[in-house]
Amino acid sequence: MxxxxxxxxxxxxxxxxxxxxxxxxxxxxxxxxxxxxxxxxxxxxxxxxxxxxxxxxxxxxxxxxxxxxxxxxxxxxxxxxxxxxxxxxxxxxxxxxxxxxxxxxxxxxxxxxxxxxxxxxxxxxxxxxxxxxxxxxxxxxxxxxxxxxxxxxxxxxxxxxxxxxxLGCPGCRQVYREVLKKFLIEQGEGFCGDCLRRRDTNPLRVFDCKVQKCAELLESAPRLLDHICNDCRAHFDAVKDHLERLGTxxxxxxxxxxxxxxxxxxxxxxxxxxxxxxxxxxxxxxxxxxxxxxxxxxxxxxxxxxxxxxxxxxxxxxKERPLRSPFCFFASLGDQARAKAFVLAQQLRGRGLEAELDYEGRSLKSQMRRADKSGARYVLILGEDELARSEVQVRDMLTKTQRLLPLENILETLLTIDSQK
RNA sequence: GUGGGUGUAGCUCAAUUGGUUAGAGCACUGGGUUGUGGCCCCAGAGGCUGGCGGUUCGAGCCCGCUCACUCACCCCA
CATH class of the missing domain: 3.30.930.10 (Bira Bifunctional Protein; Domain 2)
Incomplete structure (x- = not known):
């Protein structure tokens, strides 16, 4: 397929x-x-x-x-x-x-x-x-x-x-168009095919041409700037004055x-x-x-x-590519601990902090690798032992240190840590 | 619409004048440690070599067509 x-x-x-x-x-x-x-x-x-x-x-x-x-x-x-x-x-x-x-x-x-x-x-x-x-x-x-x-x-x-x-206004552009057309005809057939075609359809476009030969032939072409009406000239001069005033x-x-x-x-x-x-x-x-x-x-x-x-x-x-990574990652061991981590992660998210977790019961090593790759600043390790004592290991992945903290009020603790960062 | 270049693993690339089972690095999965990331080591998984046809005993390699990507022209942001 x-x-x-x-x-x-x-x-x-x-x-x-x-x-x-x-x-x-x-x-x-x-x-x-x-x-x-x-x-x-x-x-x-x-x-x-x-x-x-x-x-x-x-x-x-x-x-x-x-x-x-x-x-x-x-x-x-x-x-x-x-x-x-x-x-x-x-x-x-x-x-x-x-x-x-x-x-x-x-x-x-x-x-x-x-x-x-x-x-x-x-x-x-x-x-x-x-x-x-x-x-x-x-x-x-x-x-x-x-x-x-x-x-x-x-x-x-x-x-x-x-x-x-x-570009001037429609009035002065019309005048210039004829002047330019006349010039292009006087220059003869030296232009590229596109420009020869533009001569009749849209003469102003010849200035867009990137062909070297055409650019050279246009060196002496009449300039729109020399043919615009007084109002258009005044407008353009004023634009330039204001730009200079702004330092642009x-x-x-x-x-x-x-x-x-x-x-x-x-x-x-x-x-x-x-x-x-x-x-x-x-x-x-x-x-x-x-x-x-x-x-x-x-x-x-x-x-x-x-x-x-x-x-x-x-x-x-x-610039360096901007990265997005979670605040913390829940690593758990055993079904009970995983179920608890699952609930805690939702509560933390509800309080506005990005949290990730292992859904599959992988090995701790695997979970740590995943946490590292996610860029999470903290990993909360919740095993059967911690759960039994109502505690949780909070590991700072940056400083490689970890503390055993009470599970009670853990959301508030994490919010405080986040606000102190 | 017109030209050029390139198509091999998820990514970046190898593969002798056409020759046997298409390799490597990175990434991925597992393990080395029955509860701890990066570094290291081991193993594994991953391919219709873009597609179709032709030449040949034999094609990733040569030829034709086609598709895709890409750069450029035209033009535009």
Whole structure:
């Protein structure tokens, strides 16, 4: 009988790794909440149309990476490839703008994209995602990037960089697009096939190209930064000023173009050079038109997402794996003693301390080995002799010392020992 | 979707030009101590060599197909 395997690109997170995940989630919640963000949980599936309209019909994500399916009612649904569209949908559906002022939300959970898996990239992956609605101010752009820095720091990752760019608004981008297209045509056929194709479909993407030849030809290309309108320039300058005020280091990188259509003005990426070909551990930007385009009020917005798998990969390189071990282990000899240990273990657990025990009546040696492997600090040895005298051996595995203590009040004794640690 | 690499025990890997019963370390179980962990010693268990087909007297090894994993491209977190 052949065993069933997990779906390609969708991984189990086993107990030995789950400590990383819990640590990251805890840090994320603490930092985001302290910046005023509140959690929202949306379904993993949405109407297909939401993503098509939100992310852009011609993006790779929508064109070829979505898990789309027809449900039994004949509706076309898709597993979410990212969180922003869902949060915007929810924001509009529940009229969350009605309370006025700005609203900040976050979400942590799985996303799905049907890509070829590789290091740091999977078909089911997990993101920490945050969105702010209702603020035009460049201050929030800067605050979000600063917050991402605080978050990365709190998680325990070092040596990451922040790249920022501006894409301009739809108005000035249109102007620049034509200028760039003209330049690309003047340069002739020297570009790679992909770039020649992009020239007509989405000229801005040529800056994403990693082919050496293309990068050289683009050295003298006109820069979007030289063509943006005054409002966009002022916004970008203000973002940079605020970042400097916060002491957040950044580099302006005109190549941060991003693959989702909704971004405008500020875009940014948090990058590392330690993940093979995957360099971005997080990214985001401003998307002022999206809420309106999805049928809501004309509300500005900024957001970002971080890839949890990539954070875990980095943490594994930098830190010791967090371990979880019980407070004590009950080793017993004889059926009577084992039955007593069984009851005591439940009572201790009920008081909030992690306790493990032998259920099978193994040899004491075997139980001690197991206790050692579990990492338990104390082993409570309960044999027929101890039981007869209403006593118990309490062995400290770290100091290798043990004391004979009365069985009466043993729970309180252990709780006291724990609180003194 | 396109390329490259790799598939042998739970894990990491051996196995001569194709040659007899596929090995080791770690991990696991038991014992060395009829009641005491790590270190040490002994023993045990664990394999359709990813699958199917081909070449051959003979295939873990060569060939074809397929599947899986992996890295990279594209793109993205």
């Amino acid at each position: 052949e065993a069933v395997q997990a779906v390609r690109g969708m991984n189990d997170i086993l107990p030995e790794q789950v400590g990383w995940w819990q640590g990251i989630e805890t840090s994320a919640r603490e930092v985001l909440e302290s910046f005023g963000y509140r959690e929202m949980r949306t379904p993993v599936a949405e109407k297909l149309e939401l993503f098509a309209r939100g992310i852009g019909e011609s993006t790779d994500i929508v064109e070829k990476e979505m898990y789309a399916f027809e449900d039994r009612n004949g509706d076309w649904l898709a597993l979410r490839p990212e969180a922003t569209a869902s949060i915007v949908r929810s924001y509009i559906q529940h009229a969350l703008h009605a309370e006025g002022g700005c609203r900040k939300f976050y979400q942590i959970g799985p996303m799905f994209r049907h890509e070829r898996p590789q290091k740091g990239r999977y078909r089911q992956f997990h993101q920490i995602d945050a969105e702010v609605f209702g603020l035009d101010s460049p201050m929030i752009d800067a605050e979000m990037m600063h917050m991402v820095g605080v978050l990365v720091d709190r998680i325990g990752i070092t040596n990451v960089g922040l790249n920022i760019n501006t 280091r950044y580099a302006v990188n005109p190549r941060i173009v991003r693959g989702l259509d909704y971004y405008m003005r500020t875009t940014f990426e948090v990058i590392t050079d330690r993940l093979g070909s995957q360099s971005a551990i997080g990214g985001g930007g401003r998307y002022d038109g999206l809420v309106r385009d999805l049928g809501g009020p004309d509300v500005p917005a900024v957001g970002f997402a971080m890839g949890m798998e990539r954070l875990v990969l980095l943490l594994e390189q930098e």
